[in-house]
Amino acid sequence: MSLFVILGLLVCIQAQGIIVTPVFVLKGRDLLLKFDADLPEEFDFVDWKFNKTVTLVRFEPSGEPIVHENSTGRLEFPEKNFSVTLKNLQEADSGLYAAEAFTFTGDKLVAEYKVTVQGPVTPVELIVDRVDSNSSESCDLHVTCRTHNSNISSTFRCVDRVCSQEGGERSEVTTSGASLQVYLLNSTIICNHSNQVHWTHDFNTTEHFCPEHPGTTERENYFLITVFAFQPFSVLKNLLCVF
Ligand SMILES: *[C@@H]1O[C@H](CO)[C@@H](O)[C@H](O)[C@H]1NC(C)=O
Ligand SMILES: *[C@@H]1O[C@H](CO)[C@@H](O)[C@H](O)[C@H]1NC(C)=O
Ligand SMILES: *[C@@H]1O[C@H](CO)[C@@H](O)[C@H](O)[C@H]1NC(C)=O
Ligand SMILES: *[C@@H]1O[C@H](CO)[C@@H](O)[C@H](O)[C@H]1NC(C)=O
Ligand SMILES: *[C@@H]1O[C@H](CO)[C@@H](O)[C@H](O)[C@H]1NC(C)=O
Ligand SMILES: *[C@@H]1O[C@H](CO)[C@@H](O)[C@H](O)[C@H]1NC(C)=O
Ligand SMILES: *[C@@H]1O[C@H](CO)[C@@H](O)[C@H](O)[C@H]1NC(C)=O
Ligand SMILES: *[C@@H]1O[C@H](CO)[C@@H](O)[C@H](O)[C@H]1NC(C)=O
Secondary structure, X not given: OOHHHHHHHHHHHHHHOXXXXXXXXEOOOOEEEOOOOOOXXXXXXXXXXXXXXXXXXXXXXOOOEEEOHHHOOXXXXXXXXXXXXXXXXXXXXXXXXXXXXXXOOEEEEEEEEEEEEEXXXXXXXXXXXXXXXXXXXXEEEEEEEEOOOOEEEEEEEEEOOEEEEOOOOEEEXXXXXXXXXXXXXXXXXXXXXXXXXXXXXXXXXXXXXXXXXXXXXXXXXXXXXXXXXXXXXXXXXXHHHHO
């Protein structure tokens, strides 16, 4: 058998398989599991199963649903078209939802969803731990992004008003599986706490902590001293100008 035939067979097998659709849902929301596959010409019924074992509902060929008693109140049927709405989803409802059609030649998988239910993420706080500015042009900002159970720190260096993040954008996966990021967007430092369905953020600007013209005051002083030293007679005039 040539390689092409083998490849062809593999493609055929793939084409017959059902693509599992990943879905992320916010806890408490409803989710429509759409059924838009082609059904076999003749079938006895269609079952929606959870994690391959628990039957949630059985549809007759007419589209009439027979709900398993364990699922009553948790399912709705917007149309008699084999689609199912899962109500008020909780984390424990995460798993594989599959529709199977039963025919006299065997079962056929016709739709499959991998559902992940996530709660909202907690607020995040941007804290400026320390500002180091020991030269007139440069300023180091040490910040921490903190949530109830995690934190991430980063340093921003501003030289002549141009700021950059030491080591680039930082991100971390928290113990609850969310992502905590800290990055610079123009002159705004952003903390972002996010999962697939929800995010919170906090921000502040580098200008707030690193003065816009860090060298200006020192240069002005220097200028005044020069004026005092070399133009003693116009001291009064200069003072009048300054104040
Ligand atoms: C079944 O009904 C739902 C809800 O109205 C709709 O979104 C879906 O497209 C329908 N499916 C088909 C195959 O018509
Ligand atoms: C229905 O729920 C009962 C009690 O929670 C459980 O013992 C039983 O196994 C469930 N049946 C199915 C088919 O899930
Ligand atoms: C369903 O399967 C998923 C993995 O696909 C697993 O994480 C989850 O605990 C299972 N849920 C139940 C109630 O068995
Ligand atoms: C402050 O001075 C130290 C020692 O010279 C240097 O390592 C550090 O980078 C300086 N910090 C800033 C913000 O210029
Ligand atoms: C930051 O996280 C570390 C562990 O990654 C922890 O040891 C530390 O106490 C946390 N700090 C704050 C202020 O939450
Ligand atoms: C950042 O700055 C660039 C150029 O100055 C501008 O085009 C862009 O809109 C700014 N982005 C935000 C989010 O302010
Ligand atoms: C935070 O991250 C989420 C997910 O990546 C994204 O959708 C959202 O736009 C981000 N928010 C900000 C303020 O950058
Ligand atoms: C930035 O930080 C300063 C000082 O902590 C605070 O007063 C100000 O409200 C913050 N700005 C924003 C946009 O959060």
